[in-house]
Amino acid sequence: LAKTTQPISMDSYEGQEVNITCSHNNIATNDYITWYQQFPSQGPRFIIQGYKTKVTNEVASLFIPADRKSSTLSLPRVSLSDTAVYYCLVVFSGAGSYQLTFGKGTKLSVIP
C-alpha cells in the first residue's frame, strides 16, 4: 500500500522559514506531489504541485530531489495566519488504478 509520511507537528516563530518534508518511497514515474493547507472547519486549499526539482509560486516553494522519494514544502517568513495543518498528497498510479490517500498531515503552529 503506497503511503506518504510527514511529521505530526512543527512549531515556528513568526518571520522564520518553515520546511516540511514528506516521504513517498513508492512514488511512480508519472506521479505528482501536491501540498494542501487546511484550516479548522474548512476544505483543503491547494498550495503547490510539482514533479521534480524545484517549483515556486507566490506563497511557497517545493523541492523534490532526483530520486523523488521525498519532497519538502518551504514556507518563507511564516505569519500567525499560517497556523494550519499541511497535507502532502501523492496520487499513486499504476497497475490500472490509483490511490488518492492523504498522509496524516503536519500541524504547524506559528508562535508570535
Added chain:
Amino acid sequence: DTEVTQTPKHLVMGMTNKKSLKCEQHMGHRAMYWYKQKAKKPPELMFVYSYEKLSINESVPSRFSPECPNSSLLNLHLHALQPEDSALYLCASSLTGASGNTIYFGEGSWLTVV
C-alpha cells in the same frame, strides 16, 4: 476560477432520514470526488467519478449513494446513517483523474447524525 461549491454547509439528520449533499463545479473538470473527514484526521477517499462514471468506490457502506447527473454536478445521497457517520464531507474535482491534474476541494458539508 477554481471553485467547488458544496451545499448545504451544515446538515443535521436523524437516523431514519433521507438527505442529499450537493456539489457543483464549472471548471470543465471531468473527475469528481467525495471525501469524508473526521475531526483531527486526514480526508479519506470515498468515491471517484471519471467522465460521469463511478471509477472508485473505497468499500463505502451502501447507506451512502453517490450520483453524478452531469459533468458539473455530484450528489451524495444519505439514508439510514449512524451517529458515527457524523463528519465533514468534502467534494473535490480535477481536470481528469490522472496524476498531475490538481485536485481542488470545496469547503465541505458538516453532517451531524442524531
